Amino acid sequence: MSKSTRATQFLQRAKVAFDTVTYDYDPDADRVGLQAAEAIGAPPHRVLKTLMAEVDGRPVCVIVPSDREVNMKKLAAAFTGKSAQMMRPADAERLTGYHVGGISPFGQKKRVPVAIEASAMDEEHVFLNGGQRGLQLRMAPGDAQAALDAIVVPLVA
Template identity: 75%
Template structure:
């Protein structure tokens, strides 16, 4: 497995501190983020999943703890939109240039607005997909927000 992806290249160019962690990706896992957390021995709230959604018909990227679900209502409100829905997997792959299970918010083909769940900022470090199945990057959540130009908002369902 290559540890160099568009995501790791973007992080290297921005000079933020990060490290790369690999694990055995299970394509049959019901919940990819939870499988990643278990595989690397981290609590699920520290391993963030990257989801693609549509907000009023336009793509947005959403980064939330792997043990939480996104509230579409809160997501729409965070961006000042009317309605949000999850993007279909094939469309997410087309927009990001990554395969499902390896979608990273870093280095996507087209830069889209990104939201990160505010709970993530209570952690010293988090893990986010590094642009390949079985590859996570470990970094400060504040650095992730900075690199992505992300908004921070309460976007998970209660």
């Protein structure tokens, strides 16, 4: 597995400190984020999942703890929209340039607005997908937020 991806290159150019953590990705896992948390031995609330969604038809990137679900009303409100829905996997792959299970918020092909669940900012460090299945990036949540120019809002149910 290569530890150099568009995500890691993006962070290196932005001079963001991070560590890489690899694990055996299970393509049959019901919930990819929870499987990643178990595989790396991290609490699920520290392993953040990257989701692609649409608010009033506009693409957005949403980052929430792997053990929580996005509240669509809160998501729509975060981007001053009326409705939100999850993006179809094929559309998410085309937009980001990453495969489902390996979608990173960093280094996506097309830059879109990003929102991070507010509770994640209370952690000393978090894990985010590194741009390929089986690769997580460990970093300070504030660094991730700054690198993505993300808004920080309550997003979970």
